Amino acid sequence: MNIPRSIQQFITVFSGLPSIGPRQATRLAFYLIAKGPHGVKAFADAVSGLSSLAPCPECFFVAERGACPFCGDKSRRKDSVAIVERPTDVLAIEKTRAFNGVYLVLGDLPKNGAFSPDQAAKIARLKARGSVHEIIFAFDQTTHADFGASLLARELAGAAAKITKLGRGIPTGGEIEFADEETLGSAFNRRS
Numbered sequence: 001m002n003i004p005r006s007i008q009q010f011i012t013v014f015s016g017l018p019s020i021g022p023r024q025a026t027r028l029a030f031y032l033i034a035k036g037p038h039g040v041k042a043f044a045d046a047v048s049g050l051s052s053l054a055p056c057p058e059c060f061f062v063a064e065r066g067a068c069p070f071c072g073d074k075s076r077r078k079d080s081v082a083i084v085e086r087p088t089d090v091l092a093i094e095k096t097r098a099f100n101g102v103y104l105v106l107g108d109l110p111k112n113g114a115f116s117p118d119q120a121a122k123i124a125r126l127k128a129r130g131s132v133h134e135i136i137f138a139f140d141q142t143t144h145a146d147f148g149a150s151l152l153a154r155e156l157a158g159a160a161a162k163i164t165k166l167g168r169g170i171p172t173g174g175e176i177e178f179a180d181e182e183t184l185g186s187a188f189n190r191r192s
């Protein structure tokens with residue numbers, strides 16, 4: 001079967017995305033083609049718009065230029081830092097409106113007990129910051145995350161007046177990204 005090269009290329013790229021396989025990528029290609037040139041262009045523009053983003057130099061969330069909306073916001077407490085694994089966790093926490101500090105997007109917690117050089121650098125910078133009142137571990141409720149959190153607590157000993165973690169509420173095995181706003185918000189408020 002001869003599929004046009006441009007479709008083949010599309011499938012190759014898109015099937016590499018999380019939770020999209022070759023079948024979904026193929027369907028997506030034909031869906032867009034059916035939308036006509038304008039539909040395809042709107043999609044292409046939305047994708048290429050992402051290229052103007054880069055990690056925030058402070059917290060490693062995304063930013064258009066320089067600091068992200070949180071680090072650049074003077075009304076947010078810079079002495080309260082929530083550490084999360086993924087940028088999408090930041091969005092989930094923001095939806096709850098339970099937090100008015102800043103973030104540190106650490107990346108996936110290590111499974112093997114060792115932080116990557118990149119993570120070690122982020123941790124070292126946070127320790128060097130000083131004057132941090134609270135560090136909050138805002139991680140998924142999984143044994144893997146618990147293990148990572150205990151390693152991180154050891155690394156960050158003395159880096160803040162207190163280190164807290166989310167209170168009860170998120171079910172065991174639950175990811176904070178998928179917790180409903182109310183549950184996550186109350187877990188945040190009941191941190192200890």
Ligand SMILES: [Zn+2]
Nearest residue numbers: 056059068071
């Ligand atoms: Zn930032």
